[in-house]
Amino acid sequence: MPGAPRPRTPRANPPDGALRRAPVQRRSTERLARILDACAAELDEGGYERLSTRAVAARAGVPIGSVYRFFSDKRAMTDALAHRNLDDFVGRAAARLAGPGTGGDWRTAVDVLVDEYTAMKRTAPGFALVDFGVPGETNEDLAERLPALLGDRLTADPADPRLRLALVIAVETADAALQLAFRTDPEGDARAIAETKTLLRAYLGTVLD
Known part of the structure; x- marks a missing residue:
């Protein structure tokens, strides 16, 4: 499966290597879970190629900056998932x-x-x-x-x-x-x-x- 993930979802506590910053408070942990849940839903609806951090942020109901606080890009987000x-x-x-x-x-x-x-x-x-x-x-x-x-x-x-x-x-x-x-x-x-x-x-x- 080189490159983008193939048609093949999520972990309650993603590995630190997949995160820019690990959540330390309950609020941050819940926000991270919502982001990963939204990523899974977006994958089901549009596939990997159409997946975007902006769409995930909108579905999760969080600012786009919250996504980038945890993930550098959509690949890092799907790895955490x-x-x-x-x-x-x-x-x-x-x-x-x-x-x-x-x-x-x-x-x-x-x-x-x-x-x-x-x-x-x-x-x-x-x-x-x-x-x-x-x-x-x-x-x-x-x-x-x-x-x-x-x-x-x-x-x-x-x-x-x-x-x-x-x-x-x-x-x-x-x-x-x-x-x-x-x-x-x-x-x-x-x-x-x-x-x-x-x-x-x-x-x-x-x-x-």
Whole structure:
């Protein structure tokens, strides 16, 4: 995904690197959230090319200077949105994995992760255009967070370089396969989603079985 984000949304506390200035007061935090919410809505309506900081400011009901207080340009704003999405996804997945009926098997966890991604793809504002951002950056961030998310379900040492590489490859592979599923069907092609789960379980089984 070189250049502008591809058709692929948000994080409650974007990384400091994506912000010119991190919010320190509740009022500033709420304003930042409104800006990111407005960015997601603008992406849904007009896509990345038509996205502008001025339109986001107008939708959020804040002065244009408030947008530039946090972000240097629209790319920085969408990067923050992608990182907020990543936090949202990890939080949702963790809640599902901690709930009843998920057991302690890593294969079940794979299904939960895919299900939470597809649920956000269908319902989260802006997620169709900006999910976790640029492959190789935030996708790798997700892979780095998976060992803690999966916890005792992992049957290999989280520090094992082979496992860490396998998780990166699994995340990148799932990303490509699920993009295909939603390219052919706005709700996600059920067969492609099921095949993605099968692919991930088979591949990760070479490291975790």
